[in-house]
Structures are given as structure tokens and as C-alpha cells.
Amino acid sequence: MLRVLKFGGTSVGTLERINGVAQIIKKFRDAGDDIVAVVSAMSGETNKLIEYANNFSQTPNEIEMDMLLSSGERVTSALLSIALNELGLQATSMSGREAGIVTTSQHTNARIEDINTSNMKDAISNGKIIIVAGFQGVSANNARVTTLGRGGSDLTAVALAGALKADICEIYTDVDGIYTTDPRIEPKAKKLEKISYDEMLELASLGAKVLQNRSVEMAKKLNVNLVSRSSFTPEVEGTLITKEENIMEAPVVSGIALDRNQIRVGMYGVIDKPGIASAIFTALADADINVDMIVQTRGLDNTTNLDFTVPTVDIEKTKTTMIAFEDDSEKIDYNDAICKVSIVGVGMKSHTGVASKAFTAMAKDNININIISTSEIKISMIIDEKYAELAVRSLHEIYELDK
Amino acid sequence: MLRVLKFGGTSVGTLERINGVAQIIKKFRDAGDDIVAVVSAMSGETNKLIEYANNFSQTPNEIEMDMLLSSGERVTSALLSIALNELGLQATSMSGREAGIVTTSQHTNARIEDINTSNMKDAISNGKIIIVAGFQGVSANNARVTTLGRGGSDLTAVALAGALKADICEIYTDVDGIYTTDPRIEPKAKKLEKISYDEMLELASLGAKVLQNRSVEMAKKLNVNLVSRSSFTPEVEGTLITKEENIMEAPVVSGIALDRNQIRVGMYGVIDKPGIASAIFTALADADINVDMIVQTRGLDNTTNLDFTVPTVDIEKTKTTMIAFEDDSEKIDYNDAICKVSIVGVGMKSHTGVASKAFTAMAKDNININIISTSEIKISMIIDEKYAELAVRSLHEIYELDK
Numbered sequence: 001m002l003r004v005l006k007f008g009g010t011s012v013g014t015l016e017r018i019n020g021v022a023q024i025i026k027k028f029r030d031a032g033d034d035i036v037a038v039v040s041a042m043s044g045e046t047n048k049l050i051e052y053a054n055n056f057s058q059t060p061n062e063i064e065m066d067m068l069l070s071s072g073e074r075v076t077s078a079l080l081s082i083a084l085n086e087l088g089l090q091a092t093s094m095s096g097r098e099a100g101i102v103t104t105s106q107h108t109n110a111r112i113e114d115i116n117t118s119n120m121k122d123a124i125s126n127g128k129i130i131i132v133a134g135f136q137g138v139s140a141n142n143a144r145v146t147t148l149g150r151g152g153s154d155l156t157a158v159a160l161a162g163a164l165k166a167d168i169c170e171i172y173t174d175v176d177g178i179y180t181t182d183p184r185i186e187p188k189a190k191k192l193e194k195i196s197y198d199e200m201l202e203l204a205s206l207g208a209k210v211l212q213n214r215s216v217e218m219a220k221k222l223n224v225n226l227v228s229r230s231s232f233t234p235e236v237e238g239t240l241i242t243k244e245e246n247i248m249e250a251p252v253v254s255g256i257a258l259d260r261n262q263i264r265v266g267m268y269g270v271i272d273k274p275g276i277a278s279a280i281f282t283a284l285a286d287a288d289i290n291v292d293m294i295v296q297t298r299g300l301d302n303t304t305n306l307d308f309t310v311p312t313v314d315i316e317k318t319k320t321t322m323i324a325f326e327d328d329s330e331k332i333d334y335n336d337a338i339c340k341v342s343i344v345g346v347g348m349k350s351h352t353g354v355a356s357k358a359f360t361a362m363a364k365d366n367i368n369i370n371i372i373s374t375s376e377i378k379i380s381m382i383i384d385e386k387y388a389e390l391a392v393r394s395l396h397e398i399y400e401l402d403k
Numbered sequence: 404m405l406r407v408l409k410f411g412g413t414s415v416g417t418l419e420r421i422n423g424v425a426q427i428i429k430k431f432r433d434a435g436d437d438i439v440a441v442v443s444a445m446s447g448e449t450n451k452l453i454e455y456a457n458n459f460s461q462t463p464n465e466i467e468m469d470m471l472l473s474s475g476e477r478v479t480s481a482l483l484s485i486a487l488n489e490l491g492l493q494a495t496s497m498s499g500r501e502a503g504i505v506t507t508s509q510h511t512n513a514r515i516e517d518i519n520t521s522n523m524k525d526a527i528s529n530g531k532i533i534i535v536a537g538f539q540g541v542s543a544n545n546a547r548v549t550t551l552g553r554g555g556s557d558l559t560a561v562a563l564a565g566a567l568k569a570d571i572c573e574i575y576t577d578v579d580g581i582y583t584t585d586p587r588i589e590p591k592a593k594k595l596e597k598i599s600y601d602e603m604l605e606l607a608s609l610g611a612k613v614l615q616n617r618s619v620e621m622a623k624k625l626n627v628n629l630v631s632r633s634s635f636t637p638e639v640e641g642t643l644i645t646k647e648e649n650i651m652e653a654p655v656v657s658g659i660a661l662d663r664n665q666i667r668v669g670m671y672g673v674i675d676k677p678g679i680a681s682a683i684f685t686a687l688a689d690a691d692i693n694v695d696m697i698v699q700t701r702g703l704d705n706t707t708n709l710d711f712t713v714p715t716v717d718i719e720k721t722k723t724t725m726i727a728f729e730d731d732s733e734k735i736d737y738n739d740a741i742c743k744v745s746i747v748g749v750g751m752k753s754h755t756g757v758a759s760k761a762f763t764a765m766a767k768d769n770i771n772i773n774i775i776s777t778s779e780i781k782i783s784m785i786i787d788e789k790y791a792e793l794a795v796r797s798l799h800e801i802y803e804l805d806k
Contacts, residue, residue: 053485056418060489065485078470082468
């Protein structure tokens with residue numbers, strides 16, 4: 001079978017760990033698998049290079065940033081190849097260019113456009129283990145090095161797995177899979193064996209350290225079986241992220257996610273004239289602000305209250321955008337002492353009463369729900385941040401996720 | 404005019420120094436010159452990467468070593484480009500591949516075979532300053548990254564200067580030129596304004612820190628005007644290394660070189676049979692030992708004494724090789740307490756009495772000369788190492804090099 005393995009910065013963070021990674025690869029190889037491994041830069045390297053660049057310029061030329069930042073992954077790919085050769089295995093490094101990864105020319109944030117697999121296929125059929133420098137490609141129009149932005153090495157792995165029709169794409173980090181909730185909040189959290197792409201996307205905050213949504217979306221599109229597992233405990237199986245059809249007997253609820261990085265914007269006494277909501281949310285979208293939850297309630301007089309949440313990082317942009325709407329309401333306030341708790345599960349589609357269970361749990365603990373929004377496979381609630389851990393634990397218990 | 408500038412590891416050793424290099428480039432640019440700068444890795448980086456590799460293997464795969472080591476120069480080229488862009492100049496980095504440098508496939512020690520200048524010429528005519536990652540190219544047969552071995556960045560600069568028909572190729576280090584002798588030995592040593600390629604080659608030990616013979620040889624072959632100067636004192640002019648014809652009124656003696664890294668091998672009472680010398684030196688050549696000076700003297704009986712020198716680093720190889728000849732002489736000994744002092748100057752060709760002046764100086768100081776060898780532009784003497792500094796100072800004075 002053909003395995004695409006991806007090792008993140010922490011997994012290759014020291015020479016000792018690179019040796020550990022070589023052992024993981026050797027084990028698969030000895031079992032007869034073909035292997036393409038994608039590696040990140042050693043942890044800390046990319047940040048060091050960014051610091052170097054910022055020493056010269058706060059807005060360094062992006063083409064040059066790509067030349068600069070792509071070097072870290074090249075180093076790791078060569079070192080891992082050397083380690084594998086020393087173990088008696090035939091390994092070859094490949095830069096993004098050599099792996100045939102063609103991208104758009106949006107430097108520092110390029111998208112993969114095409115993968116020319118011939119070089120890799122030749123190497124595989126010559127019995128080579130391929131170590132690809134992740135996070136990078138070469139632009140279609142000027143043949144310069146590009147990088148893929150955050151999570152770019154994961155993306156490289158998923159894209160290669162798709163192009164090579166690999167049997168599996170394993171993403172190695174220092175976390176051994178996806179849990180029903182954050183184990184630091186709820187020690188009874190359990191590792192999931194399998195989860196669907198859509199659930200994974202909704203549970204992003206649980207897996208944020210592990211998998212970027214961009215990679216999960218690409219895995220879903222290319223139908224790549226993704227595994228999240230740890231290079232520190234390679235004997236542990238990890239979590240398979242796959243098509244819903246591949247999951248027999250999906251549980252009603254798969255996990256509880258917590259997102260503390262939201263701000264609630266409250267507009268009170270909005271003059272209820274047609275088009276006001278549209279004008280506000282168009283302005284926010286134009287400012288590239290990702291509005292998450294929206295709720296509108298009618299007051300006693302002819303005004304409404306409008307609440308919505310935006311990412312904490314966008315607070316200043318949001319305030320600037322909202323200046324234009326100050327005359328449309330009595331008051332606008334911003335509350336960052338809130339959080340979003342989400343219950344996720346594909347099983348919800350075919351089960352009733354899932355939401356009411358959540359509200360019951362919140363009521364029992366006297367937790368006031370500010371905003372509720374639901375989708376086919378998710379129920380999200382905005383609550384006061386001080387109740388965050390309590391809410392997660394209560395929900396984890398009421399849906400019996402520790403069982 | 405088109406300038407090729409090369410900045411070594413010390414010249415780009417810190418972010419501050421990279422900024423200094425950017426200022427040097429800006430000054431030339433502001434004066435209207437076209438510029439191709441070749442950069443080394445930041446000092447210490449290459450050694451760090453070699454250490455990393457040796458942590459995995461004492462004989463790391465050479466293809467992977469090239470992938471690994473070529474990254475340091477890429478980093479510097481990107482950083483310098485960023486610094487230049489910040490100064491409002493249009494700069495672009497180029498890897499060896501992008502600069503069109505095609506090499507043999509002897510990884511870690513490749514030779515430049517061809518330079519495809521089209522990419523560089525396009526960039527120059529578009530008004531760009533080009534910053535080339537030195538020390539690297541791409542192999543003609545498999546298109547993988549190669550490195551050029553020791554002094555590879557100098558070689559890159561000279562080869563690019565030749566291919567682009569640059570007006571000048573300036574090699575920047577932390578030394579501001581070539582001196583009549585080592586100023587640490589003779590404080591009266593003077594910086595040379597001009598020197599011929601051949602003199603430079605013979606004075607290698609004076610310029611070893613500054614210029615590798617391999618680069619001087621290529622400069623001679625490609626007729627590149629080479630300048631040795633310092634990035635720390637860019638206002639100082641440096642030394643021009645050029646064709647003999649370009650040097651009017653060459654001095655009789657240009658400099659005094661000292662080489663402490665020689666061992667004298669003495670064979671006493673060699674049975675004088677035909678072919679014995681040939682057999683010895685063929686064996687040494689086959690062992691890749693670079694024999695420097697040879698002298699044979701006839702004794703009173705039918706035997707001869709044979710003395711020759713080899714580089715200190717080759718002592719073990721030499722001893723191993725000489726085992727086969729133990730029966731051909733009464734005794735073989737090895738003396739590392741010797742040194743070679745050389746007087747170099749193209750003017751010697753047309754002047755008599757240069758050598759006798761040297762012998763007079765040695766005699767005056769009671770320095771015994773072990774071996775003498777002369778060429779058209781050089782007189783070399785092996786003397787006891789303890790007289791090294793004294794001999795250099797005496798010769799420097801007798802040829803009036805401080806004037």
C-alpha cells in the first residue's frame with residue numbers, strides 16, 4: 001500500500017526526533033509499504049527566519065519571503081533522507097518543485113493548482129522512499145518558489161495523497177488523535193476512532209492544533225483518508241477522518257468544541273428600517289470580517305436588538321466598520337467575555353431531541369444562553385466565558401461521550 | 404558598468420552586516436552600475452548543517468548533503484534582497500538553478516559546466532539587482548541541486564562575471580586586500596594595488612583566507628578582473644588581480660609567502676637504481692598526495708639522499724605509501740618542524756640576482772636553507788620552522804617591500 005505521511009515541526013523538532021521519524025518510516029517500509037513523507041521545518045526555524053526578515057522590513061517582499069521560508073523544509077527533507085539512508089533504506093529528498101507541485105503565484109499564500117506526479121512515480125517504482133519538503137511549490141507563471149501559507153505542509157500531504165491515489169494520509173503531530181473534547185478541560189474526554197470530514201470541520205477548535213480546516217476540506221474533496229496521530233506514540237492508532245459512508249453507526253454526538261476567540265457585538269434599539277441588516281453585514285464582509293453567529297430580537301417599541309459574533313482578532317476592524325452605523329441604533333457594545341460551545345455529530349440528522357438535551361444541561365447549571373445557532377450536524381451556543389469549562393463538562397456528560 | 408560582487412560568510416554573518424552589504428550595493432547602484440551579487444551562507448550556518456548531518460551519518464549521502472547545504476545561501480540571498488527592497492531598490496534573489504548554473508553531477512564537489520545567462524540578463528535589463536545564492540548549481544544530468552565544494556561561492560562569482568562579461572568581480576571578505584606578506588609577522592607589510600594572476604597563485608598562502616586558487620585560476624582562464632577587498636571597510640580600494648599585461652612596471656618582487664603546512668620527508672642512503680624516484684613519486688601521486696618540493700643529492704658512496712615535502716594533512720597517507728620503499732634506503736624520516744618561505748614576483752623574469760639576494764639575507768641571519776626550488780616567478784626555500792618569522796622579515800626588508 002502507498003502511505004503518505006506528514007511530520008510537523010514538533011515531530012522533527014530535534015535531531016533525535018528526526019531519528020524517531022526515520023524509525024516510524026522504517027517500520028512501514030519493512031512491512032512492504034511505499035512511502036511518501038512530507039516534512040515541515042524544524043520547530044522554531046520558520047519563526048526565526050520571519051524574525052530575520054522583519055528585522056529588515058515589516059512588509060518584506062513576498063517572493064523573497066517564499067525563497068527564505070521554503071529553506072527550512074528543504075533542510076528537514078535532506079536530514080531525514082540522510083537518516084533513512086543510514087538505516088540502509090533508499091530515500092531521496094524532493095523540493096516542492098521536484099515533487100511537481102505547481103501553484104498559483106500568490107506568494108506566501110499560494111494555492112496548489114496541479115501536481116505533476118511523474119518524478120515521484122519514477123522514484124517510487126525505483127524503490128525509493130520520497131521525502132518531500134512541505135509547504136512549498138513553484139508558481140505556474142514564473143517558476144519561482146511559492147509557499148502555501150498556514151498549514152501548508154498538511155495541505156501538501158493531502159494533495160500528494162490525492163494525486164498519487166494513496167491508500168492513506170497520516171498527519172503526525174504531538175497529539176495522538178481527535179478527542180470528544182479538550183482533555184485539559186474534561187479529563188474523561190475520549191479519543192475518537194473515526195470521524196467524518198464534516199464533523200471534523202465543525203470540531204475545528206478541537207483539532208486546530210492538529211489539522212487545519214483547509215486540509216480537511218481538501219481531503220474531503222479529493223476523498224483522501226486522513227489519520228491524525230502522534231509521532232511520539234506511533235504505536236497508538238490515531239483518529240481516521242473519512243467519508244460519512246465509511247463510518248458505520250455514527251454516534252449522535254461526536255464531540256464538544258469550545259471557541260474562546262469570539263467577540264459578541266450587541267446593537268441595541270436598532271431602528272427597524274428595511275435593509276439595515278444587509279448593509280451592516282455587507283460592510284463587515286467587505287472588510288473581510290468573518291461574522292459567525294447572528295441573532296435578531298424584536299423589542300417592545302418599533303426597534304430591534306441585533307447580536308452577532310466576530311473573531312477576536314478582528315475587533316479593531318469591526319469597530320472601525322461599525323462607526324458608519326452608529327446613528328442606526330441607540331447603543332453598540334462589544335463583549336469579549338463570551339465563548340462558543342458547540343455540539344457536533346452527524347447522527348443528529350436522524351435524531352430528535354439533541355438540542356433540547358443541551359438546553360436542559362445548561363439550565364441545570366444556571367448557564368444563560370446568549371445566542372443559539374444550529375446546523376444539520378452542529379448546535380452552537382454563545383455563553384458567558386466564565387462558564388466555558390463547566391458547560392463543556394456538562395455537555396460531555398449529558399451526551400455520554402465518556403462512555 | 405556591470406559589477407559582480409561576492410560577499411563571504413563573515414560579510415553576511417549577522418543581520419547588521421547584511422544591512423552593511425545592502426549599503427555597499429546601494430552605493431554602486433546609485434552610481435548607475437548594474438549589479439549581480441553572490442552570497443555565501445551566514446557564517447556558522449554551513450558548519451551547523453554539516454554537524455546535523457554527521458549526527459546521522461559519518462558518510463551522509465552526497466546528493467542529500469547538497470540539498471541540505473545549499474539552503475544556507477538561499478536564506479542569505481532572500482534576506483539581502485529583502486534588505487535592498489526596503490532601501491527602495493529592485494532586487495531579486497536567484498538560486499543556482501535560477502541563475503542558470505549547470506554543473507557536473509559530482510555532488511558536494513561539482514564543477515561548473517555551463518551558465519545559461521538568459522534569466523540573469525532578463526532581470527538585469529529589467530533593472531533588477533540580482534542576488535545569487537552562491538556555492539551551488541544544478542546537475543546537467545539529473546537536475547538536482549549540486550554544491551561546488553570549498554570556495555564555491557567565489558567560484559560562482561568568477562564564473563558569473565566571466566559568463567556575463569562583467570567589468571569587474573569584487574570578492575568581499577574581512578580582509579582589505581593582498582599584502583606583501585602576512586602583516587601579523589611583518590607589521591610593515593603593504594597592501595598591493597595590483598598583482599598578476601600567476602603571482603596570486605604563487606602567493607596562495609598570503610591570500611588563502613581571501614581567495615582560493617581555484618577561483619584565481621578560473622579568473623585567469625576567463626580573463627576576469629578580480630578585486631580582493633573588505634566589506635567592513637568598503638571605502639578602501641583593495642587589490643586588483645589581473646593579467647600581467649595590465650600591470651605596468653611590475654615590481655621585481657611582489658610578496659613573501661610563508662607556508663607552515665609542509666612536512667619534509669627525508670630518505671637517506673637510497674640505493675641508486677634507475678626508476679626508484681619515478682616509482683616513489685608515482686606511488687605518492689596515486690595516493691593523491693601533492694608532493695611540492697623535491698631535491699636529490701648524491702652521497703660519497705653509490706647512494707643518494709632524497710628529500711621532498713608533502714602537505715602536513717597527508718602525513719599518514721604518506722607514511723603508509725612509503726612502507727613499500729623501506730627496503731630501498733637506509734632510513735626514512737619525517738620532519739614537521741620546517742616551513743617554506745617563498746619570494747614571488749613577475750619582475751624576476753627580467754631581473755638577475757634576485758635569488759642570490761635571498762640567500763645573502765638568509766646567510767646574514769645564520770638561517771640554514773634545507774631545500775631550494777625556483778620557478779620563473781618564484782623562489783622557495785625550506786628552512787627550520789623556528790626561523791619562519793625572522794626569514795619573512797629579512798626577505799621583506801631586503802627586497803624593500805615596505806617602501
